[in-house]
Amino acid sequence: MNDEVNGGCKRLGRFDVDFARRTITRISDGAFIKASRSETLIFTLLAEAANNTIYREVLLAECWQGKIVTNNSLTVAIKNLRTAFTKIGEHKIITTEPKLGYCIRQTALIDDGSHPPKNDAVNSEAQSIVKNEKKEDIKHQELDNVAFKKTRIRNIKLFDIIIALAFFFTTLIICYRLLFFVDTTSVEGLPVIYDGVDLPKPVQNAILQNDNSSISQWYAFPMSKGCNYYQLFSISNGHFVDYSSTIKQEICSVK
Structure with missing residues (x-):
């Protein structure tokens, strides 16, 4: 997704997605959640295809590009998103389609007036907090980029190697048969x-x-x-x- 790569923002119905800060903000009152990179991409993909089921395989391929992950990774990410949204009063954002994948209904992206704007004092305080967090995020991101380049090779875990080998041998057996x-x-x-x-x-x-x-x-x-x-x-x-x-x-x- 180009927006994610460029660190930009995208408006999806009544929410703004900030890929750089990895936040999903409700436009009406400024309430927002923090999410991981994969969780932000999952919400974006589901919202862009509102009313359509996105298969688990597609979500795993698109939201963890370049990484080998299991179905459990997607299950945990969906659970984290639902928990975060519940904390800001959003209880029915993501719908499970049994044995297929997940979906966000178009109605969940339409502002029904259930979350009106807060008073100016509260909004001002929230904006101040967001600005401070953004400054801190920029500092941490710069440090993380430097550290990431130095530790990328060392961060290959045994679990990832086992998963890769299991996938290889499974594919080999299928091809043999x-x-x-x-x-x-x-x-x-x-x-x-x-x-x-x-x-x-x-x-x-x-x-x-x-x-x-x-x-x-x-x-x-x-x-x-x-x-x-x-x-x-x-x-x-x-x-x-x-x-x-x-x-x-x-x-x-x-x-």
């Missing part, structure tokens, strides 16, 4: 690459129940002769998504 796919079939018109053996009914049901417009291809294959070990993947917005857990494995033997 793709070599054994020998045929293409369809489930009520949905394209599925598989190993040529008739797909059990529970696998077909899982494909039909989870299909959406973002999915371009399905992959289904057994891990062994027992269908309890079937794995189901899709390609959604350029990413592999594992749907194996949605298969009712206990009735796989029923066709």
Whole structure:
């Protein structure tokens, strides 16, 4: 996002986002929250696409660019945003779309008059606090930039390396298994690459129940002769998504 890179500001409905200070301010009364870089980007992305669900995979890719993170990182960031907004009286900013991602409704960005401007004395004090904080932020940012250049290499943590290796081997295993796919079939018109053996009914049901417009291809294959070990993947917005857990494995033997 260019605004974030340039340290600029953006107005999104009744909120102003300051990427340099990493604050989200309610315009009507000046109440604001402090957020991390990723949390600021999450709010911006959701607000810009108001009324539309943003998938978890997209948020992880866009808001942690260049970093390998887990779904838990996104869950924690959303929780932090909701907690911060609650403190300024905003209780329904972010909506969870089960198994998909998150959304901000357009109505949440429209000023309904529930947070009128405060009196001049309070506003003046708040503005003074904001100015002082901004000066301190600039000083800290300059120091942080110098320290960051010196410590960037040393800050690679073992956990990050483990996550990277896990992702690499998972991708390697998936690619290896793709070599054994020998045929293409369809489930009520949905394209599925598989190993040529008739797909059990529970696998077909899982494909039909989870299909959406973002999915371009399905992959289904057994891990062994027992269908309890079937794995189901899709390609959604350029990413592999594992749907194996949605298969009712206990009735796989029923066709």
